[in-house]
Amino acid sequence: MADRVVLHVGLMKSGTSYIQKRLQSAQPRLAENGVLFPGPRWGHQVDAVIEVLEVRRRPSGDLEGAWQRLVEQVAAYDGTAVISMEFLGPARTPQIERIVDSFGDTPVEVVITARDLNRTLPAMWQEVVKNGGAIGWEDYLEAVHRDERFGTRFWRQQRVAVIVRRWAERIGIDAVTLVTVPPPGAPTDLLWERWCEAARIDPALAPPVSAVNESLGAASAMVLREVNERLAAYDIPWSAYSKQVKFGLAKDVMAGRRSQEDAIGLKVPRWLKDAAASMRHNIEASGVRVVGTLDDLTPTAVPGVDPAKVRSEERLAAAIDALTDVVRKAIEATSGAPLRPIDSPGADVVEEAGLGEIQPD
Numbered sequence: 001m002a003d004r005v006v007l008h009v010g011l012m013k014s015g016t017s018y019i020q021k022r023l024q025s026a027q028p029r030l031a032e033n034g035v036l037f038p039g040p041r042w043g044h045q046v047d048a049v050i051e052v053l054e055v056r057r058r059p060s061g062d063l064e065g066a067w068q069r070l071v072e073q074v075a076a077y078d079g080t081a082v083i084s085m086e087f088l089g090p091a092r093t094p095q096i097e098r099i100v101d102s103f104g105d106t107p108v109e110v111v112i113t114a115r116d117l118n119r120t121l122p123a124m125w126q127e128v129v130k131n132g133g134a135i136g137w138e139d140y141l142e143a144v145h146r147d148e149r150f151g152t153r154f155w156r157q158q159r160v161a162v163i164v165r166r167w168a169e170r171i172g173i174d175a176v177t178l179v180t181v182p183p184p185g186a187p188t189d190l191l192w193e194r195w196c197e198a199a200r201i202d203p204a205l206a207p208p209v210s211a212v213n214e215s216l217g218a219a220s221a222m223v224l225r226e227v228n229e230r231l232a233a234y235d236i237p238w239s240a241y242s243k244q245v246k247f248g249l250a251k252d253v254m255a256g257r258r259s260q261e262d263a264i265g266l267k268v269p270r271w272l273k274d275a276a277a278s279m280r281h282n283i284e285a286s287g288v289r290v291v292g293t294l295d296d297l298t299p300t301a302v303p304g305v306d307p308a309k310v311r312s313e314e315r316l317a318a319a320i321d322a323l324t325d326v327v328r329k330a331i332e333a334t335s336g337a338p339l340r341p342i343d344s345p346g347a348d349v350v351e352e353a354g355l356g357e358i359q360p361d
Contacts, residue, residue: 002036002077002078003078005081006109006110007088008195010084010085010086011120011158011163012123013115018209034078035082036073038081045070047066048070054095068102075103108175109177112160112163112167112176113180113195115181117276118268119299121302122264131246134225137307137308178288180294183300192206194291215255216255217254218264219315222308223254224254231245252329253325254322264305265305283297
């Protein structure tokens with residue numbers, strides 16, 4: 001039986017993908033050193049959590065029995081087991097009871113990661129768009145301000161003090177730790193080191209990994225939003241949308257031109273400062289252990305541009321680049337080999353391909 005279970009209750013856009021990738025990449029070495037990251041792949045943890053929470057979400061795999069299989073793998077391991085999934089953040093009290101009870105007498109600890117609200121806002125809007133949403137940037141901000149529709153979902157996933165309280169009510173405040181995401185410019189490994197300190201795991205067991213879940217530039221985000229607006233006219237299965245748009249277009253293509261675009265910028269709104277101050281007060285009152293500093297949760301201005309004001313020429317360039325990459329990848333998939341770059345693309349390519357003799361109708 002496992003000595004303890006560490007639940008990484010990562011709030012959305014709080015470095016969770018980075019931590020999950022680092023744990024997954026070092027899975028064999030971790031297991032040899034007393035730390036189990038269960039499941040052949042992280043997606044199995046996703047399916048298990050979706051099942052135990054009874055989330056109404058389009059699943060990526062077979063959910064039936066997924067949580068029980070995960071619990072059995074944990075029970076058979078002698079050491080620390082780590083489960084990391086963002087959906088654990090907004091879990092309700094009955095769901096928390098069900099999760100903790102499933103591990104029997106094995107102690108459960110919770111590590112919550114959180115980032116300042118102003119940096120989280122652009123990232124959360126992009127996540128909505130990557131998942132098929134067509135709400136505009138300004139409408140999204142207003143929804144968060146008013147706690148309506150998409151805004152209600154934002155707060156359900158980001159109210160740190162509420163999440164701390166719910167888990168502490170079941171396992172005790174001493175078993176809950178809050179890890180703050182370092183500010184911009186901090187050393188790359190600092191979040192990992194903080195998380196490992198909270199989870200009581202040797203950070204050296206997992207080597208560094210490349211950046212994951214890269215954000216989109218402002219122009220590409222606006223293009224994707226418009227694509228979603230048009231796709232809304234069709235009944236598209238989630239599996240098809242996820243493969244072709246979320247990953248095929250957004251993550252695999254559009255994210256690659258991030259350095260060529262302005263980022264989404266946001267000055268700190270007055271209402272968000274007030275919300276963050278209230279949240280900090282409630283966190284301090286909870287008595288939760290903090291790794292990092294609550295100063296990291298002070299809203300920080302995000303440099304960049306208002307996506308609603310991105311010029312049409314920039315959106316067009318982003319759309320053409322994306323379309324070119326999609327076509328290139330489709331040709332490579334058909335031919336089974338990467339396309340060979342040429343030195344001087346232009347009219348000579350048409351002649352060489354034998355297309356120069358084609359006459360108009």
